[in-house]
Amino acid sequence: MAKMAIFYGSTSGITESIATKLHEHFGEDLCDLYSMEEDFESVDQMLEYDYLLFGCSTWGSGEVQNDWRDPIFEMSIEKPDFTGKTIALFGAGDCVTHGEQFVSALGTLYNHFKELGATLVGEFPLDGYTYEYSFAVRDDKFVGLPIDEVNESDKTDERIASWLEVLKPHFPSASLETA
Ligand SMILES: Cc1cc2nc3c(=O)[nH]c(=O)nc-3n(C[C@H](O)[C@H](O)[C@H](O)COP(=O)(O)O)c2cc1C
Secondary structure (H helix, E strand, O other), X not given: OOOEEEEEEOOOOHHHHHHHHHHHHHOOOOEEEEEOXXXXXXXXXXXXOOEEEEEEOEEOOOEEOHHHHHHHHHHHHHOOXXXXXXXXXXXXXXXXXXXXXXXXXXXXXXXXXXXXXXXXXXXXXXXXXXXXXXXXXXXXXXXOEEEOOOOOHHHHHHHHHHHHHHHOOOOOHHHHOOO
């Protein structure tokens, strides 16, 4: 089994494209890829891995992407134990039209998995982002990697590369030697 896995929820394919880039980076021998819509069956799939990347775009007004809603609700009742799991978050948003809740879903996932005992890594600096409010900000940093393909697609590849550097000390080093 691969050492790590990416689980992503994506309505119009933007977070999916980031997940695919990350998966290509880590390689399929080291990293499995799960669509929350097509591949996710139960939280036991997540608990098979010690290292996890969770992708979730923001919809509604600061809500998690649709495919994450039921799993999060079920986990909040069943309270699976994520102690010892290292988790990093990424997701798409829109800092102009939805700048009042920019990538806020990442903040919801952050609180949720922290509550379940996980170690959350992969904070990202606020520099270069403009928005009104984000629930994804803690201690003057984003809790994960925000991507805005609607307004700032020219920054996406650079942001992913910077984020992979942030992940390096926390994820299996073998996974990142191909960077
Ligand atoms: C109805 C609607 C609501 C949205 N709400 C938010 C929001 O609250 N915060 C945000 O950052 N982006 C919001 N967005 C923007 C999406 O997150 C953005 O288009 C993103 O790229 C979608 O990614 P996905 O294709 O991976 O789902 C919204 C978009 C729509 C159409």
